[in-house]
Amino acid sequence: MIERIITKRTHDLGGGFTVGRVLPFHARRMVGPYIFFDHIGPVDLPPGIPKSLDVRPHPHIGLATVTYLFDGAITHRDSIGVHQEIHPGEVNWMVAGSGITHSERFEYARAHGARMHGIQAWVALPAEAEETDPAFAHLAGDDLPAWDEPGLSGRLIAGSLEGMQASTPIHSPQFYAHWQMAAGTRRLLPAEYSERAVFVASGTMEVAGQILSPGMMAVLDPGADVPIIAQSDATVMVLGGEPVGERFMFWNFVSSRKERIDQAAEDWRLGRMKLPAEDDAEFTPLPETKGF
Secondary structure, eight states, X not given: OEEEEEEOEEEEOXXXXXXXXXXXXXXXXXXXXXXXXEEEEEEEEOTTOOGGGSEEEEEEBSEEEEEEEXXXXXXXXXXXSOEEEEOTTOEEEEEOTTOEEEEEEOHHHHHXXXXXXXXXXXXXXXXXXXXXXXXXXXXXXXXXXXXXXXTEEEXXXXXXXXXEEOOSOOSSSEEEEEEEEOTTOEEEEOOOSSEEEEEEEESOEEETTXXXXXXXXXXXXXXXXXXXXXXXXXXXXXXXXXOOOOOEEETTEEESOHHXXXXXXXXXXXXXXXXXXXXOSOOOOOOSOOOO
């Protein structure tokens, strides 16, 4: 029932703030349209942390970013004029499409201190939507379909699952959900999509008979419901969908065409992409090493 297990690798975002990178993985670059998956924390940030820990303005094309927090807060600003702080249980869904820039800053933690814990994921857009106009949607917890069962609560962040449909503006068949499970709770993840994965953010889980600890993702075989059992109180993300086809990826750019990534990289290098109006005093430079 399990195709492979991926364990997160430590990755520095550039200013000393590290995350656990799960996708892309050399042997499994995507799960459905999900091409990028970073586990943020858990980490305690004291008041007065330096601004160097923030994610400075940077560009994207050809994807949608999705931020979901269990703890803490992040301040988002982008080049289409959105300024939005996200809190636990909420969703920031940013469609990059033809091109957008944004920053993500720990302003709440800098002022008050905070425990940061969450997930940042990217969803590759289908070819016909790669050049769509950039857009942003913020969904509060009450805006999301929810599970409320004995031993399990949770939210459907995007797509559809078990007859529920989130209002997040997706572009291809997919699902993405947060399940909070009490120790001993057993649940089936249905075989509604050809590609699925289970990620453990905290606690210990048994997935299809194998034990997963925090930071581990089980990529599942298609075609069968998969049993998930919480060995302890656990925070779990389930995700997947239908493949959108081969994608190339360089830095923050995703596309079905290498030449489109070349163009985006050149646009950023030459300063042709607008920075967020409220956050245009600095930016993240283009990496020197290029590859697909």
